[in-house]
Amino acid sequence: QKEVEQNSGPLSVPEGAIASLNCTYSDRGSQSFFWYRQYSGKSPELIMSIYSNGDKEDGRFTAQLNKASQYVSLLIRDSQPSDSATYLCAVNDGDKLIFGTGTRLQVFP
Amino acid sequence: DAGVIQSPRHEVTEMGQEVTLRCKPISGHNSLFWYRQTMMRGLELLIYFNNNVPIDDSGMPEDRFSAKMPNASFSTLKIQPSEPRDSAVYFCASSLNGQSNQPQHFGDGTRLSIL
Numbered sequence: 262q263k264e265v266e267q268n269s270g271p272l273s274v275p276e277g278a279i280a281s282l283n284c285t286y287s288d289r290g291s292q293s294f295f296w297y298r299q300y301s302g303k304s305p306e307l308i309m310s311i312y313s314n315g316d317k318e319d320g321r322f323t324a325q326l327n328k329a330s331q332y333v334s335l336l337i338r339d340s341q342p343s344d345s346a347t348y349l350c351a352v353n354d355g356d357k358l359i360f361g362t363g364t365r366l367q368v369f370p
Numbered sequence: 371d372a373g374v375i376q377s378p379r380h381e382v383t384e385m386g387q388e389v390t391l392r393c394k395p396i397s398g399h400n401s402l403f404w405y406r407q408t409m410m411r412g413l414e415l416l417i418y419f420n421n422n423v424p425i426d427d428s429g430m431p432e433d434r435f436s437a438k439m440p441n442a443s444f445s446t447l448k449i450q451p452s453e454p455r456d457s458a459v460y461f462c463a464s465s466l467n468g469q470s471n472q473p474q475h476f477g478d479g480t481r482l483s484i485l
Contacts, residue, residue, distance in 0.1 A: 292470055293470045295473055295474075304461055304477060304478050304479050305413070305461070305476050310471075312471060355470065356418070356420070356469070356470055357403075357418065357426065358403075358415070358474060360413040362412040
């Protein structure tokens, strides 16, 4: 059974701080990695994708991938209260995505 | 551009009734996915289609669940008969094609409550 593991949280950070969200996966053959943000009562929204080792930056978001360690992370710089949501890590299994159960992030003023 | 459109947004019905959920994928997207989300089990893939053909239905919980995609712009997920344990949020998602590097885009979901 292929798995994607995330700490459920909540992860609480003060406004302006860096939030670090982590994800590990079991399938060494996975090639595509995604981060989704899900606000309470809403649908998952794609915020980042990463396919090769290293860092990928998009505005305040940075995704980091280490395939050797089977580890992918999401950094949110200058965290805002509006970033408070559940962040889902998704990893491909062939043409399908396996989702982690998500980490709940709380950014307090 | 219109995103993935699901209907109804909310459905409340009594156990034993038939439930039909509907999905219109993003125009031009060839892959469609049905998910179920609960607090206990998170987001689970039920079935997915490529070019209207079901590819993997291993996530469908039992024979009470069925899904169809009669054309590129419409899919249904049916539960018959429904049971209280089917209560969940059901999401439909679509992607450009069946390639693993293509992200999936989600509809707003159907919140289903079976009494």
